[in-house]
Amino acid sequence: MxxxxxxxxxxxAVALSSLLAGVAAMPAANATEELNxxxxxxxxxxxxxxxxxxxxxxxxxxxxxxGTGSALAIVEQSQPGDWDVFVIDxxxxxxxxxxxxxxxxxxxxxxxxxxxxxxxxESSLMRDGKLYAVSEKFGYNxxxxxxxxxxxxxxxxxTVLWSDAYKGRIAVYDYYLPVIGMVAVGLxxxxxxxxxxxxxxxxxxxxxxxxxxxxxxxxxxxxxxIATGEVDILVGGGEWVTAGLSADKPELDWILPxxxxxxWSQSIGVFKDSKRKELATExxxxxxxxxxxxxxxxxxxxxxxxxxxxxxxxxxxxxxxALRWDDQEAYLKNAQMxxxxxxxLDAAMQDLWTEFLQH
Amino acid sequence: xxxxxxxxxxxxxxxxxxxxxxxxxFFVAPFVVMAVVSLWERIGTDLVASWSFANYLKFFExxxxxxxxxxxxxxxxxxxxxxxxxxxxxxxxxAEKVPPRLQRMALVLAILPxxxxxxxxxxxxxxxxxxxxxxxxxxxxxxxIAEPLDLANSRTATVIGFVHxxxxxxxxxxxxxxxxxxxxxxKAAADLGAGPLSTFWFVVLPLTLPGIMVGAFLxxxxxxxxxxxxxxxxxxxxxxxxxxxxxxxGRRADFPTASALAILLMIVVTIAYLGFARWIRLExx
Numbered sequence: 001m002x003x004x005x006x007x008x009x010x011x012x013a014v015a016l017s018s019l020l021a022g023v024a025a026m027p028a029a030n031a032t033e034e035l036n037x038x039x040x041x042x043x044x045x046x047x048x049x050x051x052x053x054x055x056x057x058x059x060x061x062x063x064x065x066x067g068t069g070s071a072l073a074i075v076e077q078s079q080p081g082d083w084d085v086f087v088i089d090x091x092x093x094x095x096x097x098x099x100x101x102x103x104x105x106x107x108x109x110x111x112x113x114x115x116x117x118x119x120x121x122e123s124s125l126m127r128d129g130k131l132y133a134v135s136e137k138f139g140y141n142x143x144x145x146x147x148x149x150x151x152x153x154x155x156x157x158x159t160v161l162w163s164d165a166y167k168g169r170i171a172v173y174d175y176y177l178p179v180i181g182m183v184a185v186g187l188x189x190x191x192x193x194x195x196x197x198x199x200x201x202x203x204x205x206x207x208x209x210x211x212x213x214x215x216x217x218x219x220x221x222x223x224x225x226i227a228t229g230e231v232d233i234l235v236g237g238g239e240w241v242t243a244g245l246s247a248d249k250p251e252l253d254w255i256l257p258x259x260x261x262x263x264w265s266q267s268i269g270v271f272k273d274s275k276r277k278e279l280a281t282e283x284x285x286x287x288x289x290x291x292x293x294x295x296x297x298x299x300x301x302x303x304x305x306x307x308x309x310x311x312x313x314x315x316x317x318x319x320x321x322a323l324r325w326d327d328q329e330a331y332l333k334n335a336q337m338x339x340x341x342x343x344x345l346d347a348a349m350q351d352l353w354t355e356f357l358q359h
Numbered sequence: 360x361x362x363x364x365x366x367x368x369x370x371x372x373x374x375x376x377x378x379x380x381x382x383x384x385f386f387v388a389p390f391v392v393m394a395v396v397s398l399w400e401r402i403g404t405d406l407v408a409s410w411s412f413a414n415y416l417k418f419f420e421x422x423x424x425x426x427x428x429x430x431x432x433x434x435x436x437x438x439x440x441x442x443x444x445x446x447x448x449x450x451x452x453x454a455e456k457v458p459p460r461l462q463r464m465a466l467v468l469a470i471l472p473x474x475x476x477x478x479x480x481x482x483x484x485x486x487x488x489x490x491x492x493x494x495x496x497x498x499x500x501x502x503x504i505a506e507p508l509d510l511a512n513s514r515t516a517t518v519i520g521f522v523h524x525x526x527x528x529x530x531x532x533x534x535x536x537x538x539x540x541x542x543x544x545x546k547a548a549a550d551l552g553a554g555p556l557s558t559f560w561f562v563v564l565p566l567t568l569p570g571i572m573v574g575a576f577l578x579x580x581x582x583x584x585x586x587x588x589x590x591x592x593x594x595x596x597x598x599x600x601x602x603x604x605x606x607x608x609g610r611r612a613d614f615p616t617a618s619a620l621a622i623l624l625m626i627v628v629t630i631a632y633l634g635f636a637r638w639i640r641l642e643x644x
Contacts, residue, residue, distance in 0.1 A: 066609075067609045069608060069609055069612035069613075070608070070609065070612070072612055073608070073612045073614075174595055214509075214512055214594065215511075215512035215594030215595060215596065216594065216595035216596070217512070217594060217595060218590070220482070221485070221512075221591060221594070224482070224485065224486075225512075228486070228489055228491065229490070229491055230489050230490055230491070230511065230512075343402065343403045347613075350606065350607075351421065351423075353606075354423045354424075354598065354603065354606055355423050357595045357597075357598050357602075357606075358423040358426055358427065358597060358598050
């Protein structure tokens with residue numbers, strides 16, 4: 001009965017999140033201006049958006065997307081000026097700059113000195129001395145696990161994932177870049193130096209993980225699998241899977257193995273063709289402020305670390321523990337960036353991932 | 360010979376124009392765009408009009424694309440056959456055994472699951488089929504199994520999700536066919552000495568084949584093109600064609616390859632249509 005009630009709660013939480021996201025998309029009464037933002041789902045939490053809407057008397061229209069390809073397709077199919085704010089994977093900002101989508105941001109008006117040094121990412125976010133996006137949130141693709149069923153010490157060694165110690169008790173997050181990057185890290189490679197020559201060894205290891213895996217699932221499937229006990233380990237998981245459930249499911253935890261893991265980050269910028277650049281910039285400033293950062297970090301869609309180190313003052317001890325705030329110094333040093341393959345290597349990685357799924 | 364001066368009558372065209380415009384706008388035009396784009400290539404962030412069949416060649420060169428097509432065909436055939444076998448007796452009971460005044464209610468009950476969201480229904484099946492789901496917990500509690508069965512995140516789960524949906528559809532098409540059959544057929548068969556089984560096998564079943572085939576074709580088309588059910592219930596333990604198509608779009612926005620794969624899938628559906636065509640007639644007999 002207890003399990004059934006917990007499962008019901010989880011389902012209810014998912015349904016409630018969807019409902020709240022829908023409510024967030026409803027027009028605010030009497031708003032005099034509108035701002036259109038292309039975002040990840042964490043920005044649809046009303047608790048994040050409403051303070052900005054009230055302060056500036058604006059309605060923020062939020063369009064969720066999954067995957068940079070989908071976002072670029074949405075922009076391609078829109079009229080110039082339709083979109084004002086763009087939340088995008090940190091690793092994909094250079095693509096957006098190449099496509100001439102982003103406007104320079106006023107660096108002197110943003111708290112760049114408060115951003116964790118590893119998240120400033122000048123080589124990705126800046127071009128010719130101009131800042132085009134700013135990091136807003138980050139986390140890791142690493143290992144989430146149920147600590148009542150899995151020995152936490154085992155999870156410090158990534159190779160356990162491709163031994164048969166936990167065969168049939170593993171789920172894999174279905175996104176090729178982080179998981180390929182994570183496996184590369186586990187094999188002692190640098191994600192920034194990956195070439196096509198590294199793929200055969202990565203493929204062999206991925207196939208071993210697949211042999212141990214019960215499922216490969218997107219966010220909801222993989223989170224449901226570990227939350228309901230269908231699996232005990234999620235490869236590619238991290239605080240974004242388990243931290244938000246920490247109050248109801250304290251048995252779920254995450255860790256960065258000794259070999260390291262892959263760090264993801266998302267950035268926020270203003271569209272070059274926006275007709276409301278000033279307001280859009282105000283939105284960016286709000287999001288990277290300590291208050292906005294704390295709300296974004298604990299968004300109902302998923303939790304993850306705020307990029308602004310001063311947001312810690314706005315978070316509770318329980319929230320900081322779930323995010324492993326005190327481990328960040330060591331984790332940031334031991335984590336590598338998402339792989340950033342060129343188009344040819346990216347296509348080869350996607351083919352590899354398709355073979356992995358089909359294996 | 361047409362009379363000289365006979366005027367072209369625009370009236371009938373006025374009646375069919377909405378349907379023609381609809382088809383042109385929402386089928387022909389998108390299809391032409393898709394066919395054109397399938398001959399382009401995604402290079403970096405650009406779509407390049409290279410006018411080659413490279414994306415089609417990929418399908419035959421890369422084993423995992425071909426394997427996905429075979430998986431799709433296998434799953435679709437299993438789903439279609441299973442759905443027919445389950446839906447026919449169900450429709451027959453409603454048409455023959457349920458009193459006429461209760462038949463409408465029986466049909467409403469039969470299609471009730473249609474009223475829930477397709478995505479929510481798929482995720483619900485995931486919870487039902489899980490290791491600690493209601494099926495495994497029931498079988499474990501009555502001692503029929505010692506270990507939970509691996510039902511979720513598998514082809515079995517995908518097939519169950521599909522069959523649950525398509526049994527409803529087939530029930531409707533077969534029921535509609537059954538209630539149109541004149542009782543005189545059965546009376547005539549009985550007069551000629553046929554028993555209930557012979558009457559069913561040689562008279563009723565052949566006469567309901569059109570209903571079965573229409574439902575089977577709809578099942579085939581909807582099943583082979585469905586993305587949600589295998590994505591939610593299959594656990595990515597094997598890929599079907601719609602999933603492979605979506606993989607091309609996900610991050611790289613490789614619409615040319617996705618378009619080529621979609622057209623190949625349409626060719627398979629067209630071949631299936633030709634197979635079903637002799638039974639699919641819109642006019643009443």
